[in-house]
Amino acid sequence: MEIATVQGETRQTAGHHANERLRRRGLVPAVIYGHGLPNEYVALSLHDTRLALARMLHVIKLRVDGGEQQYLIKEVQFDHLQQTPIHVDLMRVDVTERVKVRVPLELRGRPRGTLEGGTLVSVITELDVECLLLDIPDGIRAHVEHLGLNEALYVRELTVPPEVKVLNSGNDIVAIVHPPRGTTAAELEAVTEGTAEPEVIGKGAKEDEEGEGGE
Amino acid sequence: MQMPKRVKYRKAQKGRIRGNATRGNTVSFGDYGLQALEPGRVTARHIEAGRVAASHYLAREGRVYVRIFPHKPVSGKPLETRMGKGKGEPAFWTAIVKAGTVLYEVGGIGEEAAKQALLRVAHKMPVRTRFVHRRHSV
Numbered sequence: 001m002e003i004a005t006v007q008g009e010t011r012q013t014a015g016h017h018a019n020e021r022l023r024r025r026g027l028v029p030a031v032i033y034g035h036g037l038p039n040e041y042v043a044l045s046l047h048d049t050r051l052a053l054a055r056m057l058h059v060i061k062l063r064v065d066g067g068e069q070q071y072l073i074k075e076v077q078f079d080h081l082q083q084t085p086i087h088v089d090l091m092r093v094d095v096t097e098r099v100k101v102r103v104p105l106e107l108r109g110r111p112r113g114t115l116e117g118g119t120l121v122s123v124i125t126e127l128d129v130e131c132l133l134l135d136i137p138d139g140i141r142a143h144v145e146h147l148g149l150n151e152a153l154y155v156r157e158l159t160v161p162p163e164v165k166v167l168n169s170g171n172d173i174v175a176i177v178h179p180p181r182g183t184t185a186a187e188l189e190a191v192t193e194g195t196a197e198p199e200v201i202g203k204g205a206k207e208d209e210e211g212e213g214g215e
Numbered sequence: 216m217q218m219p220k221r222v223k224y225r226k227a228q229k230g231r232i233r234g235n236a237t238r239g240n241t242v243s244f245g246d247y248g249l250q251a252l253e254p255g256r257v258t259a260r261h262i263e264a265g266r267v268a269a270s271h272y273l274a275r276e277g278r279v280y281v282r283i284f285p286h287k288p289v290s291g292k293p294l295e296t297r298m299g300k301g302k303g304e305p306a307f308w309t310a311i312v313k314a315g316t317v318l319y320e321v322g323g324i325g326e327e328a329a330k331q332a333l334l335r336v337a338h339k340m341p342v343r344t345r346f347v348h349r350r351h352s353v
Contacts, residue, residue, distance in 0.1 A: 056351055073353045080235035080315035081250065082350060104351040119278050120323045122246070126351055180275060197305065199221045 001136050003070065004052040005061045007045040014041055019087070028085050032062075032071060034092035042090075049085050058101050058136050062090065072099055072133065093133050100167065102126040103137050105158075105174060109145035113177030118149045122175045127155070128167040135163045144175055152176040216259040217285055218308045226290050226302055232256075236315035242349040244280040245322030247329035255342040256309040257318065259285040265319060265336040272332040277324035279332075282317050283310040312342055 011022065011029065019029040027043035042064055052060050053076060061070050071090035079086050093099055105127050111120050127140050142158050156170030232254040242248040262281060269279045291306035292298075312318065319336050321329045330346055337344045 053353075056353075058353055076353060080237065080240055080313075081252070082241055082315070082347070102352050114276075114323075117275065119276070121278060122322065125349065178278075197225070198219045200225055201221050201223045 001059065001134055001138070002055065002057055003059050003061050004048065004055065004057050005063055005068075006048040006052055008042045008062050008064045010064060011041045011043045023086065028088055030088040030090055032090045032092060037092065044088060046085070049088060053085060056104060056138070059093075059133060060090070070095075070133075072101070095133050097133060098130055099133055099136070100128065100130045101136055103129055104139045106139050106141045107175055108141055108143045111144045111147035111151075111175075111177050113147055113149040113151060113179075116149055117180035118177040119180070120144065120147070120175055120177050123173045124155070124168065124175075127158070127160075129160070129164050130167055131161075131164040135161070137161060137164060142174060147175070147177045149177055149179050216263050216308075218259060219284075219286060222288070225288065225305060227288050230287075230311075232311055232313060234313060236313040239282060239317060240315035242317055242320055242347055244282075245278065245320030245329075246324075246349050247322075247326065247333065248282075248317040248320040248347045248349070249333045249336055249340075249344050250347045251312045251316045251318055251340075252314055252343040252345055254311075254313050256287075256289070257283060257285070257312050257341060258289075258310075259308045261339055261341055262310065264339040268335040268339055269319060269321065269332045272335050273321070273324060273328065277328070277332075278322050280320040280322070282320060283312060285310045287311055317347070318344065 008030070022029050022043050026046045028046050028049050030042050030044050032040040032042060042062070059070055059072055061068055070093070072093045073088060074091040075089040076085050077087040078084065103126065105125055107120070107122055111118070114120055140158060140160055142153060144153055147153060153174045154170065155166060155168045155172045155174055158166070158174065160166055240250070262283060262285060266279060266281055273279065285308035287309050288305040289307050289309055290303040292303040318340065319333060321332055333346055
């Protein structure tokens with residue numbers, strides 16, 4: 001498993017405005033918690049954080065004030081465009097500790113069913129797993145070439161490393177090949193058909209009441 | 216074209232689009248998406264044009280997800296009518312889009328095909344957009 005080094009600094013200030021000032025300096029506010037110890041407030045380098053997140057890493061080595069320690073990335077908040085990280089939660093973990101993380105699922109190959117006009121729909125794109133910190137897999141690869149029309153790949157059929165425990169139910173569908181839909185013309189008709197104006201909720205009842213009152 | 220089946224009120228006030236999208240701003244169903252970069256109104260016609268453009272390009276391969284729905288009625292006065300005499304009749308339906316909203320998603324196809332399909336959709340949109348990938352959580 002790959003571990004990225006992220007440069008950081010301790011921060012004394014907290015709150016919206018102080019964090020905004022940090023972001024303007026190219027830093028990302030972060031909090032470190034876990035193991036029953038008091039929270040620590042740090043600021044990470046935006047550049048290093050972006051690189052670590054782009055590589056979909058779960059563990060980072062944080063270098064603060066000359067010291068270095070490993071942390072698990074627990075949660076990342078992004079801006080409204082989902083482009084820039086604006087806050088990171090880091091958790092203290094031991095190398096011997098089992099952690100629960102989400103790893104990406106990668107589907108390999110072109111299913112047999114797509115050659116017959118079907119569409120491959122991936123239902124689960126991430127797998128919840130539990131493993132030792134240093135055993136976190138970069139991703140789980142699943143081959144889907146054997147899937148025909150209306151056939152699905154289940155979580156129980158995935159091949160995962162022996163040291164990794166999958167937390168999803170074995171009956172969860174990872175991917176399914178849907179048969180081709182109805183003709184495009186029929187679909188278009190279904191879309192264009194319908195009333196010109198929607199029904200107004202309670203209008204009929206109100207009119208009835210008014211009619212009764214007027215009589 | 217899309218419109219609600221039932222509504223509480225036939226006409227709505229114009230309103231102002233404030234802030235950025237805090238919901239519906241991630242790729243959730245497909246593998247790639249088209250994200251709005253500015254606020255605006257996307258009418259039912261735009262939405263349908265985008266859907267047809269993507270479906271036509273993909274030629275029934277992959278899957279297109281439309282993530283927005285025109286909930287808001289916009290009223291208009293008939294031509295050559297004097298001002299006054301009350302609010303006009305509902306003319307069309309729009310989806311209110313904020314910066315960050317994912318408008319369309321595609322799945323089950325490669326990145327290059329998705330880019331080409333969503334580029335065609337982007338040309339139909341009344342707001343600036345960008346192509347985005349699904350991002351895996353940590």
